[in-house]
Amino acid sequence: MLNFLIKFSLTQRLFVCIFVVITLLVGAKSWLSIPIDAFPEISPTQVKIVLKLPGMNALEIESQVTRVIETELLGIPSQEMLRSTTKYAITDITIDFEEGTDIYWARQQVNERLVNILPSLPSNISGGMAPMSTPLSEVFMFTVENPTLSLTQRRELLDWHIRPLLRTVSGVADVNSLGGYVKAYEITPDILLMQQYNISFNELETAITATNQNGGVGRLVKGNDTLILRTEGKFENIDSLKNAVIKTTNNKVIKLHNIATVSIGSLTRYGGVSKNGEEAVQGLIIALKNSNTAKVVENVKSKLQTIEASLPTGTKINVFYDRSNLINTAINTITNALSQAVILVIVLLAIFLGDIRSSLVVALSLPMSALMTFILMKEFDLSANLMSLGGLVIAIGMLVDSSVVIVENIVNRLSSNQHLPRLHVIYRACKEVATPVFSGTIIIIIVFSPLLMLSGLEGKLFTPVALTIVFAMLSALLLSLTIIPILASLLLKNEPVKQPKIVTLLQHFYSKTLRKTINKPAAILVLSVSTFIISIILFQGLGKSFMPVLDEGDIIVQLEKSPSISLSSSVDIDEQIEKTLLKSTPEIIQIVARTGSDELGLDPMGLNETDVFMELAPKSTWRFNTKSELIEDIRNTLTNYPGMNIGFTQPIQMRVSEMLTGGTGDISIKVFGNDIAILTSLAEEISGLANKIQGASDVQMALIEGGKYVNIKLIPEVASQFGLSTQALSHYLKYQLEGLQISSLLDGNHAIPIVFNRAKETSSTADEISSIHALKQKLILMPSNVLLPLEQVANISMKNGPLLIEREKGNRFSSVSANVVNRDVVSFVDELNMKIQNEITLPSGYTLTFGGEFESQQRATKNLLLLIPIALILIFIILFTTFNSLSKSSLIIANIPFALMGGVIALYVSNEYLSVPASVGFIALLGIAVLNGIVMISYFEQTKQFAESLHNRIIDGAKRRLRPVLMTATTAMFGLLPLVFATGPGAEIQKPLAIVVIGGLITSTVTTLYLLPLFYCWLEKRNA
Incomplete structure (x- = not known):
């Protein structure tokens, strides 16, 4: 076969040359169309469910929602991991499927089970499956700037104008809106007036929702015409809402404005954004799974330029995170290294071969091999990224080996030939070394084959490396047996070449x-x-680790404050920190902090949790030599804000850690069990041990306990006397405390929520319920139209409860995460594990696991130790068949x-x-x-x-x-x-x-x- 290939190439030189040229043109086109990203697609086939339940605490959501859904989902085939995070008012459930599972099939399976279970869930639940994205899909972030617009107006601009247009961009799965205030029409009832007119909250809600309707009736025939009938009652503006008829008593019409104040306000906030010390409005682009990240970002930026021109005067789109910057810088690093490598290899060829013509023949195999590799990368859906292009750099020195052997033998045979035709000499020279050249290439391919069999994150990272090397080596082999003999016949001379x-x-x-x-x-x-x-x-x-940390350029500081902190207080602290850091650290260009949950619920943080994005100036302007020194300086500045847990990470690094373990940090220790108090206690002990180990940094324990629950339990005798049920009381208090959306009002094409705001109490000393005492005095309008303070119908007590409940495969767990600095991860874990075994006794039914980077390192090591010997055995077999x-x-x-x-x-x-x-x-x-x-x-x-x-x-x-x-x-x-x-x-x-x-x-x-x-x-x- 090899001899036939050589013979065919030399006898059909024109045909082969034309074919190679066409192939190279296809290769160039493939390079231009290959998706470009910083990393290969490392995310699993993943489906995420995000459900919101306003007013419900973590325990209630876990029992009524999370467990119910998990039980239903556990039966889905090809499922690899089921993980959930439950917090106040939200539950986030993630299902990872086995590698190779079709994402559309996976989403269909989840959706079918979710539809089946929804009727048994609480009625006020909202949400569903998240967009078809991955943990690394957050590719572009910006803030909407205009000093003359309020936060509400800027949020309107983002939600109603910018977001819809950006969602039309190819490759965009969704656009997340964060920060500011979502405009709403607030209804603030006057309880005393409601009592006076004998109107309950249920009656008020029913009257508004029943009135705010347009309906189809049917058709009416009038002569030869058909008329279409409709009923019309939709509120057209705030005035029509105010004049909504609630009830007629004794021939007196009671309208909404008679018993309540109607005003423009906002929905209850579960998160906030601040920038450089002031509150801000943020947009976040989420790319589709398997999309071309660089192209998506390019299209988004192009669309934003068009959008910005149509925004109100003075409005600017301020970009603070652009994934394409990292992609371009990283790809430039690799392509520069590749270019330099090619030049060095060509120089070495000229030095050792001592002949420009033969050096040129061999050197031409490099770009041709690369272009052919791009064709195969395109066909196998490999993106151009750090790993795949890195594989090409690894192979660059080996690509010339086949051509060097072929050309060197051709030169020797031509210089010693006296009688045979030129093409015959070249054919014989190629034939003599074809088998060793082929065997050598096969050996290289076998050597890298273990990388193709790695699993998990390491498999997704290094399979592109191996595939690119295999593609490049096969391309070089094919070229050495086809076009290289042809080029040699055209360029090389018969005269002896003087040895350098x-x-x-x-x-x-x-x-x-x-x-x-x-x-x-x-x-x-x-x-x-x-x-x-x-x-x-x-x-x-030697220290052992999974992967060196990629310097992404920007920094994220993760803050965890007091578990009972309010949103406004949390944002205030963020603003103070931003001002301090901007003043003390000139290396920081701008800071954008995100607190609490986002609009889509893809990142359900608590009100006490903040991700602080820091855009950094060019390194040439820094006072420090390394990024580690800069981080230490920032860490020292943050010590002025006691009572917070602090962690440092980067945008992609953070999402990869969350993808692997559900948390952040180089390592994650999980303790599985049922009792929340015991899980918390064990996590605290492990956290204490981790902090004492050399190399530990940013040790954080997921705050399970720390929530302050106010338990309101009806007094049965009193409740029965006035016809009040627990369900009715719960609904009533939601009206007044949380604010409940009951309908919406169309403003053009935009639906503005209509919500019940906190009820106004004309006899109260304060509008805000700021203490337990005020809560006890809260007036409750009974079904019998009697007003009583809450303390007379219910017992009120304080109790600590969980802020967060994390579950994996249906089991609760607590977690401790840590970064490891100036030390390898494996020895750190070994020491920590030894301390845990010696100093902590796990109760019966409780287990402990290590995850994160350590888990990936251990799995990769285990697989390589198994696969490399197999590769060596195959190599030995090839050697034995060669030498017998x-x-x-x-x-x-x-x-x-x-x-x-x-x-x-x-x-x-x-x-x-x-x-x-x-x-x-x-x-x-x-x-x-x-x-x-x-x-x-x-x-x-x-x-x-x-x-x-x-x-x-x-x-x-x-x-x-x-x-x-x-x-x-x-x-x-x-x-x-x-x-x-x-x-x-x-x-x-x-x-x-x-x-x-x-x-x-x-x-x-x-x-x-x-x-x-x-x-x-x-x-x-x-x-x-």
């Missing part, structure tokens, strides 16, 4: 040192064994440990952790070490026919193979060198990989050049 002087000098030095090594091997053996032992010792001291010798195959495999030791030493010296990217570097070393061994041993085997002494044959063969061995090693090393020195976002992820490969190639090359010939010599002597 540097190669001659290296060969001279190498042959002398190799002869000494073979004659007196003790020194290099002692050095090799010593280095190997040292590397084993160093390996034990167990001993020589083992000799090549023995090169691997010496390659790995260089990687270990390089990691240790560079102070990098053993992360998954570093592990990928070790995987790459397996293939390169084996390839170099094949190059050397195969040539030794070919020279057996020459009647030379064994030493001379080995030294001469090794000398002749010096150039290809050095070319393979140096092109791979220099191809990765730009990643070691790159400083932009994204370089952090690829740097450990590059360090491992470069370090390993140094020791692997030394082993191949010195130890391998020595061991081969011993083996041949033994077999003689």
Whole structure:
């Protein structure tokens, strides 16, 4: 097959050239149309349900809603995880499905069960399935600025004008509105007047909703015409609402304005936004799952330019988070590294080959391989991101190997040919090395195949790396057997090519040192064994982590305040912090803080929880050398605000942590059980232990308890006397305390809510219920039209209760999260786990698990330890079929440990952790070490026919193979060198990989050049 491919290409050169050109054009088009993002799609197939229940506490929502829905959802097939968070007035239920599950099928399954269960849920429930997005779908955030408009007007502008237009943009799943006030018509009844006219709240609500109706009646035939009949009662404006007839008593018409005040107000707020010390209105773009993030953001920005021109004078759209900035910077980091790598590889080719023509032929394989790779990336739905393009950078040094072997052999054969036709010589030259070239490529593919079998987050991150390498290597192989022979036939000459002087000098030095090594091997053996032992010792001291942290540029500070704090007080603190930080930290350009729940309920934080987004100035203007120093400075400033838990993260990092564990932080410790008090106590103990461990930072315990419940229990005898039920009292108090939406009024195309506001008490000393005493004195209008203070019909008591209830697979849990600084995650978890086992006794029925980055690291390590040996066995089989010798195959495999030791030493010296990217570097070393061994041993085997002494044959063969061995090693090393020195976002992820490969190639090359010939010599002597 390989010989046919070469023969066909050389006999049909025009056809092949045209086909390749067309393929390259398709590749260029594919590159322009490939989705661009910072990361691959790492989110699971996920469906989220968000339900709102105004006025209900976490315990009641859990028992009446969350548990009921979870029981129904647990039966859905292909389900991987069911997680819920229940807080005051909201429950957020997330279902993760197995990889490969169709998102539309998953949403259909959830929707069917949700529809079935809705009739059994409380009547005041609202919400449903969230938009079809992912945890990483928050791609663009902005505030609406206009100093002449109120917060209500700015919110109207966002909700009624900006949001609808942005939702039409392709790839936008929804637009979340946050902050400001949602306009509403408030009805504030006067209880004394209601008593006077004997009107209950139910009657008032029924009268308003029944009046505010338009209805279809039917048709009426009038002669030859048909008239369409309708009833009309909808309120047209606030005046028509005021004049709504509530009741007629003794021929007196009672209108709404007779018993209540009607005014323009706002809905009850569950969250707020502040910017640079003042309240603000924020819009948040949520991208569709699997959309092209860069394109979505580009379209949104283009649409916003059009929208901004139509806004009231002085209105500006202020962008404070733009995912495309990170995408562009990260992609530029990788593409710059890729460009530099290509240049370095081409320079090395020119140095080693010593001929511009042959160097050009080989160099052309690089862009052609890349373009063909883009076609395959497009077909396999791979986006251009840090990982996939990083795979191309990893492969860049190996892409030329096939072409180098082909071209070098062609040059040698052409220079020695005297009689045969040129194409015949080229065909024979290609045919001679086609099988080893093919075997070498297959070995590289096998080496990276374990990455294709990783699961979880690590699988989604590194599968694109492996696929890109496989695509690139296959493209390079195909080109080396087709277009490269054609280019060689067109560009290369028959005359001998003079060997570069540097190669001659290296060969001279190498042959002398190799002869000494073979004659007196003790020194290099002692050095090799010593280095190997040292590397084993160093390996034990390497820290272990999952992934280096990507510097996203911006910072998020997560604040957790007193659990009983009000929204207004929480926002006030945010504003004070913003002013302080802007004054003390010039590195911060602007700050936008988000407190409480958002409009769509996708991020249901409590009123005491705040995410503070900080947009930073360029690093060149900073007073600090690193971001860590800046974070410490901000942390020190925030110590002036005691009583808060503080955590530092980044936009994507925060959402990935929440996706993995439901919380934030590098690690998450979950304690499962049933009793909330016990869960809280255990979480407090674990939090205390974590704080004492070196490296712990931002230790936070999810506040379960801390809520202050006011229990109102009817006195049965009194309630019975006046006909008052618990349900009626609950509904009554909701009218007055929470504010209840009962209808809406159309203003153009916009529906403005009509709500009952807190009832006005003409005899009360205050309008606000600010204490338990005031609550006890609250007048209750009985069904019998009697007014009594609440304390006369009910017992009122205070009790602590849960603010938050988290559940996973139907079980309650408490959680503690922490970031780990200046230390590796694995050793931190090991120490914490040991302390927990020694100092905390879990009650019967309670279990503990570690999650987050640690869980991903452990799973990746376990899978790689299983898969890499399988890959090595496959490589060994290929070697055995190639050499038909167990001993020589083992000799090549023995090169691997010496390659790995260089990687270990390089990691240790560079102070990098053993992360998954570093592990990928070790995987790459397996293939390169084996390839170099094949190059050397195969040539030794070919020279057996020459009647030379064994030493001379080995030294001469090794000398002749010096150039290809050095070319393979140096092109791979220099191809990765730009990643070691790159400083932009994204370089952090690829740097450990590059360090491992470069370090390993140094020791692997030394082993191949010195130890391998020595061991081969011993083996041949033994077999003689």
